[in-house]
Amino acid sequence: MVRVPKVTRDDLVSAARNPLAFIAERWTPDPRTVRRAALAALVMAVVIVVTGGAVRLTGSGLGCPTWPKCTDDSLTATREMGVHGVIEFGNRMLTYVLCAAVGWAIIAARSQKPYRRDLTRLGWAQFWVVMGNAVLGGIVVLVGLNPYTVAAHFLLSTALIAVAAVMWHRTREGDAAPRPLVGTAVRQLVWILVGVTVLLIAVGTVVTGAGPHAGDSSKVARIPLNWETVTKLHAVLAWIVVTLTFALWFVLKAVDAPRDPLRRTRDLFLVLLAQGVIGYVQYFTDLPEVLVGAHMLGSCLVWIATLRVLLSLRERPTDETDVPAPAQAERPVAAHG
Numbered sequence: 581m582v583r584v585p586k587v588t589r590d591d592l593v594s595a596a597r598n599p600l601a602f603i604a605e606r607w608t609p610d611p612r613t614v615r616r617a618a619l620a621a622l623v624m625a626v627v628i629v630v631t632g633g634a635v636r637l638t639g640s641g642l643g644c645p646t647w648p649k650c651t652d653d654s655l656t657a658t659r660e661m662g663v664h665g666v667i668e669f670g671n672r673m674l675t676y677v678l679c680a681a682v683g684w685a686i687i688a689a690r691s692q693k694p695y696r697r698d699l700t701r702l703g704w705a706q707f708w709v710v711m712g713n714a715v716l717g718g719i720v721v722l723v724g725l726n727p728y729t730v731a732a733h734f735l736l737s738t739a740l741i742a743v744a745a746v747m748w749h750r751t752r753e754g755d756a757a758p759r760p761l762v763g764t765a766v767r768q769l770v771w772i773l774v775g776v777t778v779l780l781i782a783v784g785t786v787v788t789g790a791g792p793h794a795g796d797s798s799k800v801a802r803i804p805l806n807w808e809t810v811t812k813l814h815a816v817l818a819w820i821v822v823t824l825t826f827a828l829w830f831v832l833k834a835v836d837a838p839r840d841p842l843r844r845t846r847d848l849f850l851v852l853l854a855q856g857v858i859g860y861v862q863y864f865t866d867l868p869e870v871l872v873g874a875h876m877l878g879s880c881l882v883w884i885a886t887l888r889v890l891l892s893l894r895e896r897p898t899d900e901t902d903v904p905a906p907a908q909a910e911r912p913v914a915a916h917g
Contacts, residue, residue: 604691614699615751617681617688621706622744624681626880628674629737633876635671636788637869641725641795643668647718675714682706685747696755702747709740725796727789727803734785738883745884749891754898761838762893766831770890773824777886780817781879787811792867811863818856821882825849828889844892848885855882 609617635641643657643664644650650657650669657665686703689696713736720729760767790807794800829845855878862871 600687600690603687604695607691608693609688609691611692611751614688614692615748617685618699618703618744618748618751621678621681621685621703622741622748622884624674624678625706625737625741625744626877626884628671628678629734629741629880630873630877631671631674632733632737633873635668636730636795637793637873638664638667639795639797640664640667641800642721642798644672644721647721672717675710675717678710679707682710689747689751698755699747699750702743702750705743706740706747709736709743713737713740725794725800727794727801730795731782731785731789734788735782738781738880741880741883742887745887746891749888750896753896756897758894758896760894762832762835762841766828766835766837767893769824769828769831770893773821773828774886774890776817776821776824777883780814780821781883783810783814783817784879787814793869793872815859818852818859822849822852822856825852825889841889841892844885844889848882848889851878851881851885854878 635643640663643661643666646652649655650665650672651661657669682703686700686707689699689703692699713733716729716733716736720726720733723729786803786805787807787810789803790805790810791802792807794802825845825848829842829849832842832845855875858871858875858878862868862875865871
């Protein structure tokens with residue numbers, strides 16, 4: 581039998597004043613627990629994007645015609661609203677699952693010993709992005725799926741994925757000052773890759789906002805652009821990202837870079853190829869909903885893979901004693917040129 585510690589009045593007061601500190605004083609999670617909590621938040625950030633896409637692609641965007649209630653008279657979907665109401669309300673409920681995952685990541689990070697302020701801040705950043713996007717999602721409904729608000733909703737979800745991916749990566753690093761593994765020119769090339777990827781994702785939201793999947797069977801405003809023309813621009817940007825990734829791999833090989841940046845670049849290249857295949861197939865098959873949904877998932881994976889390439893360009897040892905001497909740190913010289 582495990583003896584349950586007695587909870588005093590002072591304990592209850594302390595828990596009410598600062599529940600995170602109260603938990604942290606009594607629980608120290610294993611580092612693997614913290615990593616899994618951060619990964620769970622990242623996975624849920626991707627899931628909410630994919631299920632949000634399902635809402636749109638099934639024409640259920642106005643399944644719940646108002647917000648925060650589902651209807652003026654009901655908090656939940658009613659039988660009369662049919663499957664569209666169920667799909668839209670179900671996606672709203674997944675927001676609470678996402679909040680739980682982010683909350684778990686915050687608690688785990690806050691309770692880790694020694695305390696790591698940066699991890700806790702990344703967890704809280706996710707929380708506030710989720711709250712902001714929930715409000716924006718309500719505005720999307722209230723304005724009848726205005727395509728510009730829908731695009732902003734997706735881009736804010738992309739920002740959430742970025743923060744979650746950084747937190748997940750940081751759980752496997754120490755707190756020492758970051759040490760670059762490659763030279764300045766290589767890092768600049770990767771930042772260009774990240775910038776073009778952001779532009780690629782942004783133009784993708786314009787394709788969606790101008791395309792045929794409005795998110796509801798009723799008349800929904802579209803972005804006044806020829807969606808096929810924007811799609812071609814999107815494809816050009818995709819090829820630029822692929823070319824930059826291919827060039828980066830060769831540059832990393834040429835400077836004898838460490839294995840991790842090479843692996844992450846290879847992974848990004850493979851994800852881009854799969855995403856490109858899906859993109860071209862969906863274009864030539866008149867945008868079937870299943871493939872469009874797969875393309876949205878691919879967009880999230882491309883973004884995560886790109887960020888992992890960026891994060892792999894430096895390392896953070898557990899503590900300063902793990903940092904090698906300058907002569908060792910500068911080997912090989914080619915990696916810093």
